[in-house]
Amino acid sequence: MNPDEVRAANGGRPIVFRNATVLTMDGQGILENGDVLVVGEDIAEVGRALAVPDGTLEVDATGGILMPGMVDTHRHMWQTALRGLGADWTLSQYFVFYYLSWGKVFRPQDIRAGNLLSAVEALDAGVTTTVDWSHGLQTVEHGEAALDALRTSPGRFVLAYGNLLGAPWEWTNSADFRSFVAREFGSQSHDDLVRLQLAFDVTGDPAFPEKAAFEAARELGLPVTTHAGVWGATTDESIRLMWDGGFMTPTTTYVHASSLGQDSYHRIAASGGSVSVAAESELNAGQGHPPTWQLRKHGIPVSLSMDTSVWMSGDLFSAMRATLSADRGREHVEAHLGGDTVVHNRLRAEEVAHWATIGGAKVLGLDDRIGSITVGKKADLVLLKNDRSPAMYPILHPYGTVVFQAGRGDVHTVLVNGRVVKHEHDLVGVDLSAAKHAVANTVEHARAELGEEAWRESVTPELATTERIPNPYTYTEYEGAETGHRAQQD
Template sequence: MATASPLLLRGGLLIDTDPYPAVLGPGDLLVENGAIAAVIPAGDDRPAAPPGTEVIDVTGRLVLPGFVDTHRHTWQAGIRAIAPDIDFPGYLRRVLGELAPRHRPQDAYAGTLAGALECLDAGITTLVDWSHIHRTPEHTAAVVGALREAGIRTVFGYCYGADGDLAALAAEGRRVRREHFGAPDPLMSMAMAALGPEIAGEERAVAEWRLARDLDLPITVHMGGHGAESAERGLGLLARHGLLGPRTTYVHPNFYTGDALGRIAGSGGSASVSPLIEAELGIGHPATGRARARGVPTGLGADTVTAGPGDMFSLMRAAYTLERARPERAGAGFTTRDALRMATIEGAEAAGLADVTGSLRPGRQADLVVLRMDGLGQTPAHDPIGAVVLSADTRAVDTVIVAGRVVKRDGRLCHPGLPAALAALAGSAAHLAAA
């Protein structure tokens, strides 16, 4: 990938998130070689832009790190809102049992590309794609190609979905790692999306963990969302086999006790909560505050747009509301700054990318979002962070930058293939919804 041209974002109100969200004040942000080179407070001694730098005037707008989605089944964009008002057994039956098998490789491509572009359009610059549509090698090639075409920073979570025994799982996992991730990619890396012991049973879970270790891959796994007994049994399995360790993200960890969350934190694990989907599908009350109180880095995820929204503003508001609504006001200390931290640097930490993205610290990749706050319902923004979490929506997303490249400008996505992607999505959706 060619080096991005230098950028200077001039005159915005800068909001950093590391170590904790704070308004830095008005100033400039210099981007060189795709990374944040300098944060320059406003003042009379403001230096001139280096030669060849594109200057973007963001006066009156908020400049903050791009959002990080730590759990999304991106391929499901073609079946958006197909299963509202559903519970978890209904989701398994309708979406995974009926609709997933209808997906051809071209459907997996169309859904993944549109879903990734949707993220960028909404200010999500980093995505953990929990991808379980890999029925054939052609499906895998389609999904990986779509993510690269979108240009979003991605942790590609590969979940083996074809028929076959554990030897086939291992062989295909190794092939995917070798063929699609054999060379370094500055925007994309691979993880093992493990079904885990609570979904696929103990034998497959052990095989998934051992394969991930053999391939030096992090793990993202659905664990802790299937009842208290199941949660404890699954965590105990990992401990007995010496598999409880770092670089593991526990998705929907809602039924873990405080002690179990402490064990996860002590092992170096992280968590991802999907507050809207967890509440809607009945996967337990989001463990947001309980996990964070035990020291578990916790990010937010849209999970599935088949039954929920795909933007981070909705997720921050849901996390904020559900946490503060815990019985006896147990979550009343959770703030809008906590919600923004989960959507940025804490999400990056959960995704294993805290040294890459999620803050305005010089040296981090320039993954940025610029928000307008002059629309009805957003102005005046007396507390800018509170306004981002409680008042903003996707209409506020003015400019989005990934690794120093502008992917959305003046409220319009810049991707040249957007019309074709939308047309392909419409055709795919018609095929998938047909009886």
């Protein structure tokens, strides 16, 4: 499609993808040389050599993979304004920066700026639905700014409202917050593209002050998403308090869940809850090892997430790759410790691709609308096609290509709700320059507030002391002349 045709498509003309390898994610498997017809907001037909209405615009998907839009169930979008700043942080340093030191310097316009750039980043990488785990909302004005960015971005979002600097049992019951909910989300059904959740954590305080926040969620009919099983922060005691209080429900999402005991996993499974795994974050920050190897054993539904671009890559290709690698790595380590060898992988690329699409949709209660290429569902679609990339040919194992070979640069076309938001690798109807300008203002503000010394310490935190292990193979000075390797004496 040329630019005029893209505008026509966004004006209501049908679109058909031709000759794609279609990953339906609905139990129907892979459709080779498949066509998918989009009429209005919906998927109208799926098949081969489809007859289409006159005037239908065609996208040649030959040599490409058509899949549902990906779903990220936990991303701190506001932190994208400081992308990459914490590349070398530990979780403790992250907590110190945001919770104890500098989270308070973010103004409403800074929240909006981060959300705008994060929304563009997500769409560009084929993530059509994102849970904005927005725990920087110090005031309702911050919440309004976050919501404005989401509603003016052409994606599908869930605003998970949180305030890391406030007590959840207080802000969830404040008059200002209640007024915000009534004003903006008086009926969840009125806006299919932006929904609302509550985001807060349970510290494990025996007094369980968070009970009032859970009661507020129940009263307002809102799901809860919570960081659970985070090493040194939220523990099995947090899960026990939620269980004893009757607040573990099928709509509850447990983020990370990486350092829990078996009883906590049993309780999550028994209550029908789900876990959002952020493998890149868990492997880098130290919440615990990505828990999919445990979740599979307990039958707990899994979705994937990126956590935050202040640290990590910000795309679900990386999430899928890290998740599969972490799970298989754990299997190999366990086998080797027992003197055994893994000869069959339990977790397959197909299952991880499901977690990134229909798995996330199920977690959000949106699987009747998105997450698979099924007639009648909303047309949230991603075409992976890059004729300039040697990594995208040949496609012999489509799920393997998605998980191990593809990247954001291979995202050719993206539709959200039938609207074209990216085509031929270029964003459509997105003002990237405005988003970058807003973030530049935030960076300037944050750097001024921190001061140059604190800014430098954030970028290059102190290195840990490394304890070197004595090497016993250093008893000769001889190095082989041919190999350059140190040789042993008999």
